[in-house]
Amino acid sequence: MDALREDKVQRCELDYVSHDGRQRTGLFLEAPTHAPDGSANGTIGVLLDITEYRQIELSARATEQSLRDITQRIPVVVFAVRRGHDRQQRLAFMAGNLHALFGLSPSDLLEQDDVLRDWPFHDRIHPEDAPALRRLLQRATRHRGTATLDFRAYGAEGLRWIHLVMGTRRLPDHKVEWIGYVIDTTSINAHNQTLLAARDAAERASKAKADFLATMSHEIRTPMNGVIGMLELLGHTSLDQEQRELVHAVEDSAGVLLQVLNDVLDFSKLEAGNVRLDDAPFDLRTLIDNVAGMMAGSAHKKSLQIDVGADATLAGKLLGDSVRIRQILLNLLNNAVKFTEHGSVSVGLRVIGDDGHVQRVRISVTDTGIGIAADKQANLFTPFSQAESWTTRRYGGTGLGLAICRHLVQLMGGSIDLSSRLGEGTKVTLELRLGIAQREIERAPELAGRHAIVRLASIGTANALTAHLTTLGLTVEQIPPAQPMRRGAAANLLFIDAGDQESAAMIAAQAILIDTHANGSSGARDHDERIWLHANPLKWQAVARVCAQALQPLAQPSRHANASAAATPAAMSQAHGRILVAEDHPISQSLIRRQLDLLGWSCDVVGDGRAAFDALRQHDYAMLLTDCQMPLMNGYELATAWRQHEAQSSKRARLPVIAMTANVLDGEVERCRDAGMDDYLSKPMQLRQLEEKLRTWTPRAVSTHAPETKAGFFEDVFAEPGMEDLRAEMLQAMLRTSEPDLQKLEQAIAQDDSALAQRTLHRMLGALQLFTNGAVMAEGRELMAALGGADADRALRQLPGYLENLRSVLDDLERQTHRADNSLSPLE
Known part of the structure; x- marks a missing residue:
């Protein structure tokens, strides 16, 4: 009726029950209809279901x-502001305790209406924070x-810290809307200020401690040096x-003390941020x-094997702090050797x-030592901490080593991890x-x-050697x-392994x-012209040097293989005052080299007379x-x-030529002079x-660096200072080379070969x-003389x-070596 009377559309909402019996909400529209003369003559109605x-x-x-x-109960205000085509900013929504x-x-x-007025808001902002807002x-x-x-504003209870988060978005009708919230962070900010003050105090205390440690370390290091x-x-x-034993004991103690000082100094620098x-x-x-x-020296004293291996894909040169990486590896290796009694x-x-630009490398140091219990591993990277209290008493140390390593690795942007099992060993991994x-x-x-063939019993050594050879460009x-x-x-x-004689005879290759x-030692040739490569540890540099030496005859056919034992031309050019030594036995080579070094002379050592002759012609x-008995060309012939x-x-x-001989009988002396x-x-x-011989035959070039010696002859070749370690090393080397010589003597007896017997003896x-x-x-000297004569x-x-x-004497010497090794054990 209203639609007819008012002649316009009428609407209302109503609830009704649909045909399926469900309660629904509808929007009912009633519009008037008109006759041709324009008068209302009826209505038409539409019911729209608006339940959803x-x-x-x-x-x-x-x-x-x-x-x-929610916003009335917490100090937060949520808002939405829109800007329409008229460029007016309107408050679309706001909820929260704006007053607080x-x-x-x-x-x-x-x-008016919903147009935003922002000056009251800006009036509440702290002047120092207003420009930023x-x-x-x-x-x-x-x-x-x-x-x-984050800014400060004046609220109902005074100055407050406010945190604002606001985002901007474009609406489909090209309008812009800003939505966000502001929350009171006064209590949080006060707590943060307390934490900052505590942090600053801790940093000042830490810096004072670090400065003190650094100063004390420097003051003590000066007199310690x-x-x-x-x-x-x-x-x-x-x-x-x-x-001498007392001096060595004091030296060891001083060295330990200096290491402790170095650790403390490094740690103080790291804590102070001065590294x-x-x-x-x-x-x-x-x-x-x-x-x-x-x-290697410390490991070998404990009879430990040292294994080294490197990936063949490692780049030739990397960018980094090599000094600090060396410090980390030295610390890890020192720990591994110190806490390992048997194994490797x-x-x-x-x-x-x-x-293509950066390589990610993983370096691992593994030992078979005492290991670390699982519940003790978490504190190992803590300063001044060791796994057990008794390790400090037994092995020494400050407990700073791993903490320093961790600090340095973190500075490099890397990681360091430790895994260990008690009694089975430890592995530290550095990335x-x-x-x-x-x-x-x-x-x-x-x-x-x-091309190289690697035929070794040890799989680990074979794999490490293969990687080195591949890096050098060989196929393996x-x-x-x-x-x-x-x-x-x-x-x-x-x-091949040292005892693998069969493999050497199977193929025409340099063994x-x-x-x-x-x-x-690596590169030394023995009396059978075989080349040795030391694999304890297997060094990259040694592999490269030995391979080049072994292939030298192929690259320079006119030159004898042993000539490579001589020094390079760059090192020997115009070598006035340099001595050439011709000696075939590696033990004697090491001794004469060390003796000449103590007397202030430089020398070159070759293994036979022919190589010596070539070196004399070139330099x-x-x-x-020269020794008198050598392969290829003996001393007399030389x-x-x-x-x-x-x-x-x-x-x-005229070049002074001095014979080195064990036979000083009149006949031998005359033979030397006749030659x-x-x-x-x-x-x-x-x-x-x-x-004395050097002073007699080279008076003008005699060294002024020779150490003072007592008058008369020494009873012991190794009695001079600095020769004790050499004696131990050479004794072990002599014992290793004696077994092949004994076998060769037995071969000479079986073949009735007196010449071979004389040379070997x-x-x-x-x-x-x-x-x-x-x-x-x-x-032995009597037999050696008889082997060269009618008897x-x-x-x-x-x-x-x-x-x-002879075997009995060698066994006694070997027992002496074992006793000496035990007496040097750091555990006693």
């Missing part, structure tokens, strides 16, 4: 009311995204055995070589990531990301494309000793024998010291050949005797006389009995 829309509206209202209830935060009511922010609001009008700001230096000088003076890393190119393979070499210590390196400074490996060009084939050599196998180099004993020397060369080349200066030698030295050579006695001068030496057959028949006496 009404439920959504009710839910939205309930949510809005809940939001308002700003001392305002919503009506204070509105002008204006800049944020201006930025929000131009950019999308979320912005945050003087103490250690004076002890070193005292050790080179004339001391009896008891005094800066220097990135520079370095060779990580060589660095690991050097660290393993530094720890190993260093492994793997490349676990490479993006670093290092830039690639140079991808290429520095290697000898003649190694590229060569691993054939275990238990597996037969394949038919038609060919190679340039063959790496390189792997030496796993302590204090071994100038002040003197030639002296004669050189005198002929001097005559033919019209050399003005062109000027003088002789009896073996074993004493330091004083050697010095001369070789053995030349080394043995350094350690004993008993009846076995006198008997050779009788001497061969006497050799079996003499070999038993």
Whole structure:
């Protein structure tokens, strides 16, 4: 009726029951209809089902009311502001306790309708924070995204800290809307200020402690360096055995104290933030070589095996602080050796990531030592902490090592982890990301494309060696000793175990024998022209050097293989005052080299007369010291050949040639002079005797650095200061080389070969006389002389009995070595 009377559409909401019996809400519209003359003549009605829309509206209202209830109970205000086409900012929504935060009511922010009035709000902002808030609001009008700001405002209860979060979005009708919230953070800010004050106080205390430690460490280190230096000088003076033992004990204690001071100083620097890393190119393979070499002596004293391996894909040079990385590895290796009594210590390196610019490397240090209980491992990286209290008493240390390592690794952006089982050993893993400074490996060009066969019983050594060889550019084939050599196998180099004589005869390749004993040497050729590679530890540099040496005859056919033992031309050019030593036994080589070094002379050592002759023709020397019995060309032949060369080349200066011989009978002396030698030295050579010969035959070039020695001859070749460790090393080396010589003597007896017997016996006695001068030496010299004369057959028949006496002496020396090793144990 209203639609007809008012002639317009009428509407109302009504509830009804639909045909399925459900309660519904509808919007009923009634519109008038008209006759042709324009008069209303009826109505038409439409019922729209708005049940779902009404439920959504009710839910939205309930949510809005809940939001308002929540914001009234906590110090937060939620808002939405829109800007339309008229550029007016309108308050679309607001909920919360605006009065508590700003001392305002919503009506204070509105002008007419819903147009926003913002000056009352800005009037409440602290003057120091107002510019920052204006800049944020201006930025929000131009950019999308979320912005945050902490500022101070005056609320109902005074000055408050407010945290603002506001986001901007574009609406479909090109309008802009800002939605966000402000929350009271006064209590949180007060708590943060308390924490900051506590942090500042702690930092000041820590810095004061670090400064104190640094100052004290420096003050103590200065006199400690003087103490250690004076002890070193005292050790080179004339001391009896008891005094020398006391000096060594003091040196050890001083060294431990200095290490403690260094740890404290490093830790104080790290805590104070005074450690800066220097990135520079370095060779990580060589660095690991050097660290393993530094720890080899300590490990070998405890009969520990040191294994080293590096990934073949490691870049030639990386960018990093090599000094700090060396410090970390030294600390980890030192711990591994210190806490390991039996077994081995190993260093492994793997490349676990490479993006072309940076390599991610993983370095692990593993030992078979005492291990660490699981409940003790968490505190190991804590300063001044060790797993057990008794470890400090038994092994020493400050408990700072791992803490320093962790600090340094964190500075490098890396990680360090430890895993261990009690009684089974420990593994420390270090991961670093290092830039690639140079991808290429520095290697000898003649190694590229060569083929090597690795035939070793130890899988670990074989894998490590294979990686090194691959890095050097060789192709490598691993054939275990238990597996037969394949038919038609060919190679340039063959790496075999020391006792594997069969494999060396199967293939025409340069055999390189792997030496796993302590204090071994790499590159030395024995009397059978075999090359040795020391694998305890297996160093990258040693592998590269030995491979180049082994392939040198292939690259330079005109030169004898042993000539590589001579120094390089760059080191020997115009070497006036340099001495050439021709000696085939490695024990005697080490001794004469050390003796000349103590007397202030430099020398080059070759293994036979032919190599010595080649070296003499290429370089100038002040003197030639030559053994008389050597392979290929003996000392007599060498002296004669050189005198002929001097005559033919019209050399003005005559080279002094001194024989080194164990046979000083009149006939031997005459034979030396007839060959062109000027003088002789009896073996074993004493330091004083050697010095006198040098002064006699090179008066103008005599060294002024020779140590002071007592008058008269020494009873012991190794009696001079600094020779004790050399004696132990050479004794072990002599014992290792004696067994092959004994086997060769037995072969000479079986074959009635007196010449072979004489050469081998001369070789053995030349080394043995350094350690004993008993009846076995006198008997051996008589047999050696008889083997070269008319009574050779009788001497061969006497050799079996003499070999038993010789073995007995060698066994006694070996027992002495074991007793000496036990006496040096750090646990006693």
